[in-house]
Each structure stands twice: as C-alpha cells, then as structure tokens.
Amino acid sequence: MIDIHTHILPGIDDGAPDIETSVQAMRAAVDAGITDVVCTSHFLRGQYHNPRSITLPLMQELQALARKHDIPLKLHIGAEVMLDSTIPESIGELELFIADTHYVLVESEINAMPVNFLDLLFEIVRRGWKPVLAHPERYPAIMSNLSIAEDLLHRNVHLQINSGSLLGGYGGKVQETAWKMIERGCAHFLASDTHARGNENTLKKATELLTERFDAYTVELLTRINPAKLLADEPIDYVYLNLVKQPKQQNLFTRARDFLLGR
Numbered sequence: 001m002i003d004i005h006t007h008i009l010p011g012i013d014d015g016a017p018d019i020e021t022s023v024q025a026m027r028a029a030v031d032a033g034i035t036d037v038v039c040t041s042h043f044l045r046g047q048y049h050n051p052r053s054i055t056l057p058l059m060q061e062l063q064a065l066a067r068k069h070d071i072p073l074k075l076h077i078g079a080e081v082m083l084d085s086t087i088p089e090s091i092g093e094l095e096l097f098i099a100d101t102h103y104v105l106v107e108s109e110i111n112a113m114p115v116n117f118l119d120l121l122f123e124i125v126r127r128g129w130k131p132v133l134a135h136p137e138r139y140p141a142i143m144s145n146l147s148i149a150e151d152l153l154h155r156n157v158h159l160q161i162n163s164g165s166l167l168g169g170y171g172g173k174v175q176e177t178a179w180k181m182i183e184r185g186c187a188h189f190l191a192s193d194t195h196a197r198g199n200e201n202t203l204k205k206a207t208e209l210l211t212e213r214f215d216a217y218t219v220e221l222l223t224r225i226n227p228a229k230l231l232a233d234e235p236i237d238y239v240y241l242n243l244v245k246q247p248k249q250q251n252l253f254t255r256a257r258d259f260l261l262g263r
C-alpha cells in the first residue's frame with residue numbers, strides 16, 4: 001500500500017516529536033503492509049513554516065536511517081497545506097506539492113470552512129495544480145450535507161479519507177460520514193494521517209474492515225491504484241461508480257436443476 005498522508009518527519013509539526021519516533025512510525029508502516037509513504041508535514045502559516053527546503057533534508061535523513069535499519073520503505077516528499085489567501089501562489093514557490101507531481105494535499109479550518117474555500121480551490125486548480133482535500137469526512141459542514149463533497153468532485157478536487165475515521169477514531173458521526181462517502185464514490189484515497197502516536201498504523205485495520213464490508217477492489221483502488229497514479233502524476237477519475245458486487249440471484253428452477261445435477 002501507499003500511504004499518501006503522514007506526519008512522520010521529526011520535530012517540525014504535531015507529528016513525530018523526534019527521530020526515534022519517526023523510525024518507529026516507519027516500522028509500523030511496514031508492519032501494516034505499506035511500501036511507500038508520503039511525508040506530508042503541516043504547512044500552516046504562522047505556526048508551521050515547512051517549505052520543501054526544510055522538509056526534504058529531513059526526509060532524506062530518515063530515508064538513510066530506513067536503509068541502515070533494513071526498513072523496506074520508500075519515502076516521498078509532500079506537505080499538508082492549510083488553505084489561506086496566498087496559498088495558491090505559495091504551492092509553486094515553496095514547493096508544497098507532492099514529489100514531482102501536480103498533486104497537492106490541502107486542508108482548511110475544520111469547524112469553520114473559510115467563506116472563500118471554493119474560490120481558493122478554484123484558484124489552485126486554475127494554476128494547474130491538482131488539490132486533494134484531506135479528511136473531508138471530518139468537516140461538520142460535509143457531515144451534515146454530503147452533497148458538498150459530491151460537488152467538490154465536479155470542481156476537480158480529489159478526496160482523501162482517513163483510515164482512523166473508518167474505525168471510529170474521530171467519533172461516530174465522522175465514522176458514519178466516512179463510510180457513506182466511500183459507498184457513494186466520494187473517495188479517491190484512504191490514508192493514515194498518522195501522527196506517529198502508538199505502534200500501529202491504522203491503515204491495516206481499516207483496509208481489513210473495508211475488504212469485509214465492501215470488496216478487495218475498493219481497497220486496491222484507494223490504497224494502491226490511485227496513490228500509484230498520484231505519484232506518477234497521472235490523471236485520476238474524479239467521478240466514478242463504486243460497484244458493489246452482489247451475489248447472483250438464482251431462481252427456483254436453476255436451484256432445483258443445480259441440486260439434481262449435484263452442483
């Protein structure tokens with residue numbers, strides 16, 4: 001699996017506080033079946049100033065440590081960018097996009113989306129970037145009105161659900177919203193958003209549950225196919241139909257025939 005949203009770089013946001021914790025988070029990722037991780041430390045004006053000139057050397061140091069400790073994990077650089085009015089121009093200037101792609105992970109104030117939320121996203125898209133909105137299921141506005149999420153698909157915005165949301169880690173309402181969004185095809189990625197607390201990466205449990213309740217293909221799509229396309233800077237469908245495979249209904253005649261033929 002490819003985890004496109006993590007806070008494992010040490011000491012620069014509210015994620016891993018030190019390098020030992022970062023190494024532990026890399027081990028947890030490998031234990032969860034993750035092969036690639038995008039390091040998306042917060043970029044939040046006035047609080048976390050983390051342009052690529054700061055994050056990249058840290059990521060390279062961590063990648064070297066992974067090699068030294070035989071941790072088979074490939075790291076990629078990125079950021080989780082808090083939307084503000086000057087962000088559209090900062091994405092290019094400060095290299096806040098993911099790896100060498102046009103994809104950029106964004107978030108906004110959870111409890112009070114800014115009034116210019118859609119304008120900012122539009123401006124980002126207009127400049128050629130491909131915004132991926134982090135954990136939309138955690139926004140109260142979306143929880144009470146799923147059509148906001150559906151509308152975003154038509155505005156060239158991809159959506160990333162947190163694995164912890166599916167497991168109830170942010171409360172029942174967020175959990176319900178996350179499952180509904182996946183049901184309705186309002187999800188392109190499932191990622192951990194790990195802040196390196198504890199020894200587990202929640203992506204493992206969430207994908208097991210998703211396989212059980214949906215199918216293995218949905219897991220494949222959200223954790224491998226789409227993330228691989230993202231890293232290759234390939235287009236990803238905004239709107240798609242999430243097919244639920246139903247067992248074939250058999251009529252009485254077919255069942256009787258199969259019984260007689262011993263099938």
Ligand SMILES: [Fe+2]
Pocket residue numbers: 005006007080134193
């Ligand atoms: Fe995050």
